[in-house]
Amino acid sequence: MNWRKLRTFLLTVLALSLIPATRYYQIDVPLLHWLRGSRHVDPLSLHLMGEFVENNLGTEQDSDGSVTVRMIAQQYLFIPHCILIPAGVPVHLRITSADAVHWLAFDGTDYKIKALPGTISEAQLQFPHPGEYKMPCREFCGAGHYAMRSELKVVPREQFPVLQPGERSSCAGH
């Protein structure tokens, strides 16, 4: 190998190694955040920071009586595993994915929402009557797809717990 070939080889290696490096460092550049819009989230750090940290998931009561529900879809479950909401109030659903593309469906209704890694999907829902709904994943997302599901419990408004600011509700584990 002569020097010229060696130099070309080294420059190529250097150039190739810079590609993942720049991608990695892009993640928190504010300009890129701005260009991508406020709906961008980093799927790799969902559990560590931002809107989708664990104690921010579930149902949050808004000051106007409506509720906001935040969820994460990941192979092969939805977090929280069970969602509790009051009947007859507007529900703002916000969901993102930690990995693949999932579709969260509400059996017995026309509601369904796509969960994508890197972005927040939003939907406005309302359930006029108390009841229970299965929420399966409707997009084939891998080996555990058919077992991937969550559950929605709609309770009468007066039975929904009064939440303090910052407090979240979920029926997981009940």
Ligand code: CUA
């Ligand atoms: Cu998630 Cu199928």
